[in-house]
Amino acid sequence: MPPITGSDDATITGFMRLEPFTLLFCCALLPGLSFAAEKTVYGLNEYISLSDLDMEVAAKLDTGAKTASLSARDIKRFKRDGETWVRFYLAIDDAHQHPIERPLARISKIKRRAGDYDPEEGKTYTARPVIELSVCMGKTLRTIEVNLTDRSAFQYPLLIGSEALKRLDALVDPSLKYAAGKPGCSLTTAAE
DSSP states (O other), X not given: OOOOOSSOHHHHHHHHHHHHHHHHHHHHHHHHHHHXXXXXXXXXXXXXXXXXXXXXXXXXXXXXXXXXXXXXXXXXXXXXXXXXXXXXXXXXXXXXXXXXXXXXXXXXXXXXXXXXXXXXXXXXXXXXXXXXXXXXETTEEEEEEEEEEOOTTXXXXXXXXXXXXXXXXXXXXXXXXXXXXXXXXXXXXXXX
16 A cells, blocks of 8 residues: 555545454454463473372473373373263373272273274274373463373473363463473462
């Protein structure tokens, strides 16, 4: 657009016609900006305190994954007082040497990758037990659902997927790492 000179009424009139559109466009962006302002920006990797298990791990934040996954081995379901529970060991180097027991929240069906498909089994998914865990990332403490699977072949023992990221009010900037620093939650920062 040519500069406004004051001597060209057509140029000034054309500029004035754009102003209401520009104002309307800016107003349409404001709710998104205030929504984003309420979220915390985290990096691609963050330190997370597993409050229920009294340990801290490095995690990968993955907006492409739906659920969170925790590295576990020797996963067994059992009954306690008529309810289904899960007993497992953490498959993490610095993990506890004793079994962990938690109520089963549900079973998650995780879609298998092409290389993981076994035609003899006929399933295109893997069934994984899901538990609830309290996690602290930055200063945010939330209870999230975590499926249990052996992630010992991966660099990060915990993967935080999109459902957990929503619960944590997170925005992920993949150019950052450990943006939140060490977890610093108090019991009063928990939210359901």
